[in-house]
Amino acid sequence: MSNQTKSQFVAVASITSELTAVMVVAKEISLAAANAKAIAFRAGDKAKGFQPITDFINELAKETIELVTNINVSALLLYRVTVNEYRRTSAYNRFQLAAKLADTAVYTASMEVPVSNAKLRMDECQRQFKRDVALLLGQLETVMHHARAARVIAANSRIEASQAGEYLQNLQAVAESVDKAAHTIHDNVQRCRMALSVYHNT
Amino acid sequence: MKMTKIYEGSHQWIMFGRDAGKPPKLIDTNQYAVRTANRCLLLEPGGVELFAPMMAAVLHIAPVEQITDLFASNPDPDVISSLGLWDQALTNAKLHAPAIWEEFLNHYSCDSIGYAPIADNGGTIKLDSVELQLIPAHYLYSSGNFHVYDPQAKILMSGDVGTALETPDAPVFVEKFEAHIEKMRFFHQRWMPSNQAKRAWIERVRNLDIDILAPQHGRMFKGDDVKRFLDWFDALQVGIAV
Numbered sequence: 001m002s003n004q005t006k007s008q009f010v011a012v013a014s015i016t017s018e019l020t021a022v023m024v025v026a027k028e029i030s031l032a033a034a035n036a037k038a039i040a041f042r043a044g045d046k047a048k049g050f051q052p053i054t055d056f057i058n059e060l061a062k063e064t065i066e067l068v069t070n071i072n073v074s075a076l077l078l079y080r081v082t083v084n085e086y087r088r089t090s091a092y093n094r095f096q097l098a099a100k101l102a103d104t105a106v107y108t109a110s111m112e113v114p115v116s117n118a119k120l121r122m123d124e125c126q127r128q129f130k131r132d133v134a135l136l137l138g139q140l141e142t143v144m145h146h147a148r149a150a151r152v153i154a155a156n157s158r159i160e161a162s163q164a165g166e167y168l169q170n171l172q173a174v175a176e177s178v179d180k181a182a183h184t185i186h187d188n189v190q191r192c193r194m195a196l197s198v199y200h201n202t
Numbered sequence: 203m204k205m206t207k208i209y210e211g212s213h214q215w216i217m218f219g220r221d222a223g224k225p226p227k228l229i230d231t232n233q234y235a236v237r238t239a240n241r242c243l244l245l246e247p248g249g250v251e252l253f254a255p256m257m258a259a260v261l262h263i264a265p266v267e268q269i270t271d272l273f274a275s276n277p278d279p280d281v282i283s284s285l286g287l288w289d290q291a292l293t294n295a296k297l298h299a300p301a302i303w304e305e306f307l308n309h310y311s312c313d314s315i316g317y318a319p320i321a322d323n324g325g326t327i328k329l330d331s332v333e334l335q336l337i338p339a340h341y342l343y344s345s346g347n348f349h350v351y352d353p354q355a356k357i358l359m360s361g362d363v364g365t366a367l368e369t370p371d372a373p374v375f376v377e378k379f380e381a382h383i384e385k386m387r388f389f390h391q392r393w394m395p396s397n398q399a400k401r402a403w404i405e406r407v408r409n410l411d412i413d414i415l416a417p418q419h420g421r422m423f424k425g426d427d428v429k430r431f432l433d434w435f436d437a438l439q440v441g442i443a444v
Contacts, residue, residue, distance in 0.1 A: 087311060091290040094254045101258035110265035111257075114291040121290070 150182035276344030300346030366420030
């Protein structure tokens with residue numbers, strides 16, 4: 001197995017690992033939203049501006065969980081394509097070697113079709129890999145948008161929290177946890193994108 | 203890859219082995235081909251690392267499209283881990299292998315080659331006008347295991363039975379049986395698990411008319427050495443590791 005193939009396997013496997021962490025954080029945001037909603041309800045008029053924000057946070061968390069679930073499916077498909085590409089490439093190389101070793105054999109010419117078919121299959125797998133990487137990068141970009149939106153919501157939450165009187169500290173804690181979660185999602189997804197972008201333009 | 207024709211009649215038997223280019227960490231293996239007018243059967247086609255030299259050698263006797271049958275006595279990697287590559291090279295082939303190993307063998311990745319499961323009591327493989335018998339050899343050493351007998355050529359391909367562990371440049375036939383014994387003893391005592399299975403196999407095989415006993419490793423036995431081997435194996439206690 002070449003170093004590039006090994007890196008490709010590692011890159012694809014690392015995406016699943018990063019996304020597992022994103023999923024955990026997204027679920028934490030969802031919990032924070034439920035918590036914030038309860039606090040805002042108790043705070044009544046003092047947290048009137050905060051109440052619609054809790055719905056936004058909840059929606060965002062749900063969408064992120066859904067997106068990450070879909071991305072995990074895409075990552076699994078990409079892993080299968082990677083395995084397939086490795087098999088096809090290995091077959092092509094070994095078929096070529098067989099044809100070379102058999103240069104004086106009576107039936108060497110009969111290897112032409114298998115070699116040519118193996119090349120076609122290998123090329124198709126490589127194209128499929130690139131297509132799937134592009135698709136996955138697009139999906140990851142959407143999660144990045146969500147992370148950015150969560151940070152904006154966290155900033156607005158801080159402003160609204162400042163007007164919530166004795167509930168200020170509780171609501172600020174919610175805003176902090178959303179902001180922290182958004183950072184974590186951003187960083188993890190960014191690592192996925194960097195791992196994959198190497199293969200996007202090669 | 204060295205090629206040795208071991209039978210020439212209405213069809214041919216060819217033994218492949220002693221590959222000089224084989225990575226030294228791999229056990230040396232014997233592969234066999236039965237070539238008829240329009241078909242070619244590869245017995246124990248070998249591991250992944252051996253695929254290219256094996257395919258190159260086979261191209262001396264048959265075109266790719268006439269390699270129609272593969273046989274694996276058991277699912278060991280040195281027997282058949284090349285299956286995924288044959289699968290991509292052959293468009294019209296079947297794999298004859300023990301029925302109980304089917305789902306295990308599929309781990310070697312097989313999309314186009316059809317699986318022809320061999321039932322526990324054996325069966326046959328028909329190649330043009332040649333009919334080969336699949337002789338049960340369960341627990342020798344694999345739990346689902348078959349040997350291939352050709353009544354016309356009087357050859358028994360005996361899988362792991364008859365194996366000797368020796369250097370890759372060893373001759374292809376046993377020359378002095380007594381001197382060969384020590385190269386076989388440990389393998390048979392340690393790998394073969396059951397004296398009962400061994401006795402059942404010997405009883406079955408003594409009824410066959412065999413000129414050549416062709417194992418997957420080491421040298422082949424011919425003529426009187428076949429009987430000498432069966433007598434020696436009969437007397438050997440196996441399953442020594444318990």
